[in-house]
Amino acid sequence: MNEKSSCEHSRRDDTRLDNFLDCIRDAAAYGLLEEVRTTPKPGLVDLHDNGSHRDMCYDTFVASTGAVVPYLVEMAKAGWSLDGSPSELFPAIRPIGVRAEAAMFAATAGVNTHKGIIFSLGIIAACLGYRYRRTGVLDPCEVLELGGLATRDWLEQDFDRMKTRPPVTHGEHLFAEYGYRGIRGEAQEGFPALRLFALPAMKQALAVQPDANRARLHVILTLMANVDDTNILIRSNPQTLEYAQEEARRLLLSHPIITDQAMEELAALNREFVARNISPGGCADLLAIAIFFVRLQELMDERKDRDQPCCKANSAPRKRLTLTWKN
Numbered sequence: 001m002n003e004k005s006s007c008e009h010s011r012r013d014d015t016r017l018d019n020f021l022d023c024i025r026d027a028a029a030y031g032l033l034e035e036v037r038t039t040p041k042p043g044l045v046d047l048h049d050n051g052s053h054r055d056m057c058y059d060t061f062v063a064s065t066g067a068v069v070p071y072l073v074e075m076a077k078a079g080w081s082l083d084g085s086p087s088e089l090f091p092a093i094r095p096i097g098v099r100a101e102a103a104m105f106a107a108t109a110g111v112n113t114h115k116g117i118i119f120s121l122g123i124i125a126a127c128l129g130y131r132y133r134r135t136g137v138l139d140p141c142e143v144l145e146l147g148g149l150a151t152r153d154w155l156e157q158d159f160d161r162m163k164t165r166p167p168v169t170h171g172e173h174l175f176a177e178y179g180y181r182g183i184r185g186e187a188q189e190g191f192p193a194l195r196l197f198a199l200p201a202m203k204q205a206l207a208v209q210p211d212a213n214r215a216r217l218h219v220i221l222t223l224m225a226n227v228d229d230t231n232i233l234i235r236s237n238p239q240t241l242e243y244a245q246e247e248a249r250r251l252l253l254s255h256p257i258i259t260d261q262a263m264e265e266l267a268a269l270n271r272e273f274v275a276r277n278i279s280p281g282g283c284a285d286l287l288a289i290a291i292f293f294v295r296l297q298e299l300m301d302e303r304k305d306r307d308q309p310c311c312k313a314n315s316a317p318r319k320r321l322t323l324t325w326k327n
């Protein structure tokens with residue numbers, strides 16, 4: 001390659017990376033904010049109330065989003081830039097996650113708003129960068145499975161270490177007491193809650209229910225019915241988790257589409273969750289990621305003409321970015 005074409009090549013590569021990171025930034029901010037705006041969510045902060053939370057409100061989430069998103073972009077860039085194998089992804093981004101948590105706590109005066117999101121969406125953003133640079137295609141299920149490959153051994157080492165010392169964090173306590181693997185197990189398995197439940201539920205809900213808020217409420221109910229949310233467990237016990245899962249199943253069964261009546265029942269369930277101090281915060285994180293994927297698809301589609309593959313490694317036939325799910 002002569003000097004001129006190599007220069008053009010690297011300029012196009014830079015533009016491609018910039019476009020990709022812009023999409024990650026916009027989709028992440030959108031996902032995080034639209035999750036909080038989804039209303040009425042049982043036990044969670046939304047536009048109506050603070051659910052079962054005393055230390056955070058809508059504005060806390062806005063401040064936290066501003067603080068956290070730049071680090072998610074940094075993790076996407078780290079994934080893009082990595083020339084090694086997928087197992088090198090997690091150690092490359094963990095220090096960025098530590099800095100992101102510090103920035104979140106500084107922005108919220110010490111409140112945990114987005115610890116779960118920094119971890120889960122951070123891993124996913126890095127995997128998106130890693131895959132997109134190489135293939136020019138984003139298949140959410142493939143990316144989520146890559147997240148499993150990238151974290152499995154490292155997080156198993158975390159679990160092994162936990163067995164040798166007293167538990168410190170909520171997640172560690174629940175692993176020691178009941179063997180729940182929580183958010184770490186979710187990542188190790190390649191985010192089955194997203195692949196098998198949230199993403200198919202979002203696709204189905206948006207097809208029958210054009211109102212985005214109601215489609216998202218359908219998704220959070222689907223997650224609540226299926227996920228062992230450690231946020232619920234740490235505040236209560238496995239019986240309460242089962243109760244919350246049963247309530248979500250009951251609502252989904254009687255309202256496969258979120259009607260006005262379903263909205264009223266969701267508001268009633270919110271009152272019940274507040275009385276019992278239940279908060280499905282892990283499900284909220286997963287909803288934010290499902291919204292992120294939908295928005296990312298829209299943004300990448302809008303930009304696809306500006307973002308042509310520019311080298312051999314990227315020259316796979318250009319496909320429309322599609323969300324595919326295995327059932």
Ligand SMILES: CC(C)(COP(=O)(O)OP(=O)(O)OC[C@H]1O[C@@H](n2cnc3c(N)ncnc32)[C@H](O)[C@@H]1O)[C@@H](O)C(=O)NCCC(=O)NCCS
Nearest residue numbers: 097098116119169170171172182183186228229230281282
């Ligand atoms: C693994 C993390 C999230 C900490 O674990 P911890 O034991 O504190 O987790 P805990 O069980 O309290 O859950 C954290 C959050 O996960 C979310 N969550 C809960 N249950 C689930 C679930 N089933 N699926 C997905 N997310 C869930 C909730 O938002 C919850 O608040 C992470 O902060 C971490 O690795 N900490 C160690 C220090 C570090 O390296 N930090 C940088 C991470 S990139």
Ligand SMILES: Nc1ncnc2c1ncn2[C@@H]1O[C@H](COP(=O)(O)OP(=O)(O)OP(=O)(O)O)[C@@H](O)[C@H]1O
Nearest residue numbers: 036044045112113114115116117231281282284285
């Ligand atoms: N809209 C939302 N409303 C409430 N919580 C949410 C929302 N979205 C996500 N969450 C998640 O819920 C978690 C907060 O739950 P909780 O207040 O029980 O925090 P904690 O730090 O685990 O517990 P504690 O503050 O009691 O030590 C956060 O990790 C956050 O990611």
